[in-house]
Amino acid sequence: MEKLKYERPVIRKMNTGLMNKFGTRTEFEPVKxxxxxxxxxxxxxxxxxxxxxSEKRIRRNYQSAVRAFNTRYPKVQFAWSYKTNYINAVCKVFHQEGSWAEVVSGFEYRKALGNGVPGEHIIFNGPDKKPGDLLLAVENNSLIHIDHFDELFLLLSLCKPLNRKPRVAIRVNMDTGVYPLWDRFGFNYENGQAWTAITRIMESGKLNLVGLHCHIGTFMLSTSAYAVAARKLCDLASRCKEQLQVAVQYLDLGGGFPSTNTLKGSYLPGIDTVPSVDDFAEVITTTILDYGFRPDELPLLILESGRVLIDxxxxxxxxxxxxxxxxxxxxxxxxxxxxxxxxxxxxxxxxxxxxxxxxxxxxxxxxxxxxxxxxxxxxxxxxxxxxxxxxxxxxxxxxxxxxxxxxxxxxxxxxxxxxxxxxxxxxxxxxxxxxxxxxxxxxxxxxx
Missing domain, CATH: 2.40.37.10 (Lyase, Ornithine Decarboxylase; Chain A, domain 1)
Structure with missing residues (x-):
């Protein structure tokens, strides 16, 4: 029998930590x-x-998330968030399952093209789109989500010599009751900036406004925040129809759904406190369905989930x-x-x-x-x-x-x-x- 290694005893302070309603837990079971x-x-x-x-787990996660939304809403499309994990084999698994691509940089955009994603199925987000990146996206008929007025003006100038109208949306930031606000990106809803951007797009005559987008935060633990976000996007879509006679084709609620990891400083483990994808799906779809759209005018619902699908x-x-x-x-x-x-x-x-x-x-x-x-x-x-x-x-x-x-x-x-x-x-x-x-x-x- 092998002799066990000796370790001298030490005296240490007993510190059991706070008890919680789930009792004591062990974090150690052998994973062989x-x-x-x-x-x-x-x-x-x-x-x-x-x-x-685990490819098996990735596919199961994706299928489960799609089922959570498809069983509640008639028109749903997921777009894999490349920044979450852009290794080509990972992206290919999601695209095989039916996911579009959501990218936030020129190199991610080119990765998506290289992975065989049709241009019209690439959503181009982010505040740093270079002129060459925008032209490539226009050429491939991708969905360009405009982040700020300087980008809007750049895109308009690039479109002058082109004989096509790029498909665009605007990113909207808003107060959803979760702080700090994610107001660094997009156009603000409350101060009217988002509506100003929409009217400038329509007045230009050079862009085709097809969607509205928001991404309200990361590792969001509040489902009610998504209800607020969905309602405010619906309000903007309704104003577009009534005042500008343009039908918004899709609402993109972005990502931010949490995995069951435990955040530092949390009192309870993530597995016990994090809402499920079904919880988010119920709130988002109910808000849109109850808003009052005619059945034939229901917008496509796009989700850009990353972390919850692969963590x-x-x-x-x-x-x-x-x-x-x-x-x-x-x-x-x-x-x-x-x-x-x-x-x-x-x-x-x-x-x-x-x-x-x-x-x-x-x-x-x-x-x-x-x-x-x-x-x-x-x-x-x-x-x-x-x-x-x-x-x-x-x-x-x-x-x-x-x-x-x-x-x-x-x-x-x-x-x-x-x-x-x-x-x-x-x-x-x-x-x-x-x-x-x-x-x-x-x-x-x-x-x-």
Whole structure:
């Protein structure tokens, strides 16, 4: 029998934390496989750390969200948010399921075209559309969501020599009762700016106003805020019909639906407090259906969900590097991934599970990454079994934003693997190498 490693006992302050109505919870159960593929074999084959995505879970999430809206409203279209995760294989899964593309930059727009999305099924959002990007979108008959007056004037000037009227919408910001207001983007509803933008579009005669768009926030926990947003877009659409004789073809309620991750500082875990997609669907569709549109004039409802469709389909596998005692007596475990790889650890208390069997002994500990920075904290406080160097861990619900907001700081970005519906893993993005990192660099002659 192998002799267990000795660790000297320490005296530590008892701190059980606040009780909640759900009682005590354990965050540690061994997670030895993902979709039937052993964690250890994934790390052995593709390295550590390693992002793993479940194609099966992505498709289920999408189908469930579509069903939530389609069973309540006759005309619904989802558009995959590229900024959430723009790895081509991920985008392809959503497009195969019927999703359009929602992009916020020129390079995302070109990615969508490269993924086979027809131009008329690309929604172009964002405040920084370059002239070349706008012309490309016009050429491909995409939906251009105008963000500010300078963009409106730019688009009008670009359209002068063109023999076509681009399809446009305006982004509207508004007071939905959730603060701080997201008023940096779009035209304000309350002060009349949105209506001014609409009238200028119509007076120009050069643009075809087809929709109204809003994106009221991110990780929204209030369903009632979407009722307010939907009603105000309906009000604008009604004014367009009555005063300008233009029928708005679609209302785009944007994204912002939360995943079941737990936000830092939350009293209760996300799994117990986050509204479901059905909750949001019920509020949004009921508001539009009850507004008073004639059945034949009901606008198409567009959703740009990202996080809620992919967060729980993503995992980050890692390895324990070392353990130490901090000056205050706390146990610290160092992992081979940090905040450069797991960017969302700044926002969430990610669930982290051991990937192997463990003893019944547990301890409150800090989980650090390997970076030479004090801010490199994966979890400030978590109760886990004692982990030893070489042990593996699984971080849950990391599919959104980590693979677009990660950075090359001290360590390079790891590989991303997708497990298909048959349980076969595929590399969908290779681990970066030094040669890859240095491709854009050049050396001045005097330094050679």
């Amino acid at each position: 496989d993902i979709d039937g593929v052993p964690v250890k074999s994934l790390i052995r084959q593709f390295g550590s750390p390693l992002f793993v995505l 729980d389909a993503g995992y980050l596998l890692g390895t324990v590097i070392a353990n130490k005692r901090l000056s205050d007596g706390r146990r610290a475990t160092i992992l081979d991934f940090g905040v450069n790889t797991l960017f969302t650890s700044f926002w969430y208390e990610h669930k982290i599970s051991p990937a192997q069997d463990f003893t019944h002994h547990t301890e409150d500990m800090v989980l650090y990454g390997p970076l030479c920075m004090n801010i490199d904290v994966v979890r400030e406080n978590i109760n886990l079994p004692l982990l030893e160097p070489g042990d593996h861990v699984v971080t849950h619900k990391v599919g959104a934003y980590n693979m677009t907001q990660w950075m090359q700081f001290i360590s390079m970005r790891p590989a991303v693997v997708m497990i298909d519906q048959g349980g076969q893993p595929h590399v969908i993005r290779k681990a970066e190498t030094l040669d890859y990192l240095q491709v854009p660099e050049s050396m001045p002659d005097h330094l050679k």
